[in-house]
Amino acid sequence: xxxxxxxxxxxxxxxxxxxxxxxxxxxxxxxxxxxxxxxxxxxxxxxxxxxxxxxxxxxxxxxxxxxxxxxxxxxxxxxxxxxxxxxxxxxxxxxxxxxxxxxxxxxxxxxxxxxxxxxxxxxxxxxxxxxxxxxxxxxxxxxxxxxxxxxxxxxxxxxxxxxxxxxxxxxxxxxxxxxxxxxxxxxxxxxxxxxxxxxxxxxxxxxxxxxxxxxxxxxxxxxxxxxxxxxxxxxxxxxxxxxxxxxxxxxxxxxxxxxxxxxxxxxxxxxxxxxxxxxxxxxxxxxxxxxxxxxxxxxxxxxxxxxxxxxxxxxxxxxxxxxxxxxxxxxxxxxxxxxxxxxxxxxxxxxxxxxxxxxxxxxxxxxxxxxxxxxxxxxxxxxxxxxxxxxxxxxxxxxxxxxxxxxxxxxxxxxxxxxxxxxxxxxxxxxxxxxxxxxxxxxxxxxx
Ligand code: UGA
Numbered sequence: 001x002x003x004x005x006x007x008x009x010x011x012x013x014x015x016x017x018x019x020x021x022x023x024x025x026x027x028x029x030x031x032x033x034x035x036x037x038x039x040x041x042x043x044x045x046x047x048x049x050x051x052x053x054x055x056x057x058x059x060x061x062x063x064x065x066x067x068x069x070x071x072x073x074x075x076x077x078x079x080x081x082x083x084x085x086x087x088x089x090x091x092x093x094x095x096x097x098x099x100x101x102x103x104x105x106x107x108x109x110x111x112x113x114x115x116x117x118x119x120x121x122x123x124x125x126x127x128x129x130x131x132x133x134x135x136x137x138x139x140x141x142x143x144x145x146x147x148x149x150x151x152x153x154x155x156x157x158x159x160x161x162x163x164x165x166x167x168x169x170x171x172x173x174x175x176x177x178x179x180x181x182x183x184x185x186x187x188x189x190x191x192x193x194x195x196x197x198x199x200x201x202x203x204x205x206x207x208x209x210x211x212x213x214x215x216x217x218x219x220x221x222x223x224x225x226x227x228x229x230x231x232x233x234x235x236x237x238x239x240x241x242x243x244x245x246x247x248x249x250x251x252x253x254x255x256x257x258x259x260x261x262x263x264x265x266x267x268x269x270x271x272x273x274x275x276x277x278x279x280x281x282x283x284x285x286x287x288x289x290x291x292x293x294x295x296x297x298x299x300x301x302x303x304x305x306x307x308x309x310x311x312x313x314x315x316x317x318x319x320x321x322x323x324x325x326x327x328x329x330x331x332x333x334x335x336x337x338x339x340x341x342x343x344x345x346x347x348x349x350x351x352x353x354x355x356x357x358x359x360x361x362x363x364x365x366x367x368x369x370x371x372x373x374x375x376x377x378x379x380x381x382x383x384x385x386x387x388x389x390x391x392x393x394x395x396x397x398x399x400x401x402x403x404x405x406x407x408x409x410x411x412x413x414x415x416x417x418x419x420x421x422x423x424x425x426x427x428x429x430x431x432x433x434x435x436x437x438x439x440x441x442x443x444x445x446x447x448x
Contacts, residue, residue: 145177150206156327171202224444234444259324301342321398344376
């Protein structure tokens, strides 16, 4: 919404939320205090806020005044009831649709921005059509058009992704509504990149795009394990296959498995949908992408234990990186969580350093406070040097650029010998680490 406001100064954009603290944070004069860390976002918000970008808790007023409403609420995986563990929880979408139905005035275009199961627009339309024709105040009768406009930005690169998207996807049935939304994006996105489809294709394309991206990561991680066993190098294999223009070079980086709020959730949702439509083999196919991802995370924890003479009980291990990827403070489904939990289960003592993730977040993710456990325990370190002091091993779990520049000549002497570097992101200067006396494991490297 901030980028729309930035690129369309003639449009008033109001972002509403029921959460007062969150809205207050978005309105904080100190732009470093925005609730989301995203490179470049502070500058965009700084340019537009108060001009044509507003953050408010006045939900009903904003809906009444709007020509277009974007439903951008979260749709987490259900934790109980029918479809628990797979289906998306649509309670907030339904509540938002009901609120729009109640408060809208005149004609309103309702845009599904949240990632949703296919045919959710049916639900939204049913709720809105129950209010169709009602007259609010002295205004015109209510009418609605529903569009699907999924978001393809990735965290960490959100602003460039939005400013120069590969494509914008608009699904709908009402040509006038589609063109109204297309004209918003048309302010800065070339026409040939604005794709128009039917509602269901648009909803399904979002899930499919994420499923394909995640599948590439599971595929390359499966090959990484084979590389380690055979003496091949996954970076060389990825380069060799990625130069085939039909395969392409992106999303072929082996690592500790994918994290983030989307991939697993969206694939599980796809699995649920396939099951719902009786396509059980298709469901099993996509389920395996998620299973391989968990396997990769457990595999890394296991091999750390094996290299450290089969036990990490009481040993200090430095964990560098907790966010699910670099350039974000987001830890949702971060591979570091599962790997740390496995090591805590083995009674290791972890010293965790991440440049952007606060200790309270790590505690929430690990389900225990820093010193709570008698056996396995963790604490947060304020620098890589503090984390590695007296450690038997250091694990790199997020690809922060600063980890590529670590000075192993300085860090290695702080560790207990024999000491290991486990580079799950293939980012560290391994030659320097070896020269400094460390034993080294890198994901997907079978070269002895
Ligand atoms: C992902 C998609 O890339 C976006 O297109 C989509 O809009 C978004 O989900 C969403 O549905 O909201 P995001 O989760 O922010 O974006 O991050 P990605 O860059 O896709 O990375 C996801 C995970 O895969 C990270 O843990 C990352 O480290 C890992 N990854 C990515 C790899 O292990 N290897 C790669 O080659 C690429």
